[in-house]
Amino acid sequence: MKKNVLIIGAGGVAQVVAHKCAQNNDVLGDIHIASRTLSKCDAIIETVHEKNAMKVAGVLTAHQVDAMDTPAVAALIRETGVQIVINVGSAFVNMTVLDACIETGVAYIDTAIHEEQDKICETPPWYANYEWKKRGLCAEKGITAILGAGFDPGVVNAFARFAIDEFMDEVTSIDIVDINAGSHGKYFATNFDPEINFREFTGTVYSWQNGAWQENAMFEVGHDWDLPVVGTQRAYMSGHDEVHSLSANYPQADVRFWMGFGEHYINVFTVLQNLGLLSEQPVKLADGGEVVPLKVVKACLPDPSSLAPDYTGKTCIGDVVKGIKDGAPVEVFVYNVADHKEAYLEVGSQGISYTAGVPPVAAAMLVATGEWDAKTMKNVEEMDPKPFFSILDQIGLPTRVKDANGDRAWNA
Template sequence: MTHTPKNVLIVGAGGVAQVVAHKCVQHADKFGGIHLASRTLDKCQAIIATLAQKNLPSDAITAHSVDALDVDALAELIRKIDAKIVINVGSSFINMSVMDACIATGAAYLDTAIHEDPNKVCETPPWYANHEWRKKDAFKAANTTAILGIGFDPGVVNAYARLGVDEFFDVGSVTDIDIIDINAGSHGQYFATNFNPEINFREFTGVVYSWQNSAWQTNQMFEIKRTDDLPEVGVQHSYLTGHDELHSLSKFLDVPNIRFWMGFGDHYINVFTVLKNLGLLSEKPVTLDDGREVVPLKLVKAVLPDPSSLAPNYTGKTCIGNKMRGKKDGKPSEIFVYNVVDHKAAHEEVGSQGISYTAGVPAVAAAILIADGVWDVGIMVNVEELDPKPLINLMNTMGLTTRIQDDNGDRLLEFS
């Protein structure tokens, strides 16, 4: 396949953006110019400075200052640098404005998380229908590609789900997909979140939605627990949690039960519960005695460690994957498709911890697949609507290897 390098714009300047920047430079032959933009130019320049620490050329990326909520300003930047691919790894509050700028300019759009309305928590499912999917017709009319949720979860786990349904079970026989996200690492802090605290806490303060018996079921956070013995991280507890990927997988895969489970330690649960019960995780403003307004959640965010600061001291591993059940050759069958990342190894390679690594690498892999024309579909899609094999093969060469446990043992998953 003939490859024409395409200029890429990375929007955001947090831990995931740092991974994306490093991976884009590592694969610079797949791109033309590489650009990094955020409201704060200093944050972009700080990420660029980390390239030299990893023996990468610091002049490979150009930094820009832009307010991503200003559609006209962002579109102007996209045109100025002739970006053909935009990787949105900023706050999920900006998804819709970045989308509008891509529609206006014809640049392909990628993000790693579902859009959030700052004034709403846990909207009516499916969440994509409240925001992103409303832009489907506009992307189609513009013949412009948008790939939603191409981090790890959502993202790679969506590809795992598609792969399982298509390749490892009898047609129409899959009954259960359990997505399990375990971070068995330690950052050494009394309490911290692995990415933006404001986004992190919002996931856990509302209703827990899961897809069961082909319908939405509601539960409370930390109400339902499971225990698994997982590769490299051992016996781990996780809790039924609402999450992005359920809201597209329930639409695009004919599977009656799709659940998301996230691991939490007792200490995290205790601190979270106190903060929530005190009202400190509310997104609604409160009035102080002097008449000033403050949003409790933003205050908590301000006093917690910056997630990007956790990376140097992070130890341990993550294990994220899909346990899937159905029938193979008419007999009950179960598989586990998964990835393991070491926090220390991620930091040594790109200067970020493993959570950021798992989110950033797939976005760059998808950008390469768009640049190569493999995933440049000219419409808006979720990951499970695409062929997962090119993604898995490419990630295997980029630091995120996929393995499978089934009746044939535990092995690397790759496709010829």
């Protein structure tokens, strides 16, 4: 059994991870939080104590580290004696943290595909550009690396696997639908790191259709989805992490990702993009200095974690999976609904951070008990989804299924 966890990152998602690790420290053991800014780690620890979140008495400690520095991360792993690293830092640090885990022989879990700061929307499949290149080394050294174990990617990958295994002989399409029907009350803000948020939507939209990569422009393809709890919502086909692993594991299926956007968001985004303010490339100023426009926009927008106290409404995220069963067409929607206010009251974060932060803790618990200790590199859909759903049910993100027989809990 693996115990003792190092959390990399100190943003809104890391706060959720810290609270959930604390609530389950009888399984996970000692908890360490590390970031470049020690005060942010200390602030998270303070919220954990304020909520009396520790299930049993134990270690909860802050550390300062540059996650881009592999030797420094490896040294911290050895110093703390952790056996599981949950990386919820920027997607820019995935490979350096993964390398530190491989070097020290500990399990690695992340929530998104690695990105390079000076590149946007590289040629797919994105995992193959970075993480998958380490797959052979993980297998050789017996290192467990669970990739993309947030909600999307992550839980939605497990939704797809579950729907296919339980309801179909053959899968024909997987449509991941992410709707945030909540309101934060700000003129304009992003629900997670603005730099990462905008980078997702400024490049080519890649989907996997008819056995090949298809390219579209952002906001080119929209669809109205009729969903439980949140009703009919407009969503647009977007490029997203999970399409790249699901298309590799289910190449016979069309795989698309849809995200909900309001007209106001689209209008502001379009103006920023047309002005060049979403560029990741530096521009020269009149005085000879340089700035990166995207970083300037990020600095001007509200910190996503600051949205939590006033956030209301719900999210609905799930997979519409279609296929064939006994020669007849079948369709199933596997999904979760989360509440922003409930998330804030429990862990002090808004619902988007909550849905992203709870799943990697569930994955860590499965690694700790051995059920997901794969001793190689895996994407979430390559793991048994049922124990994952069982823990998610217990710690705050219940899974539901809607099909021709009605709407029910996944295990009903």
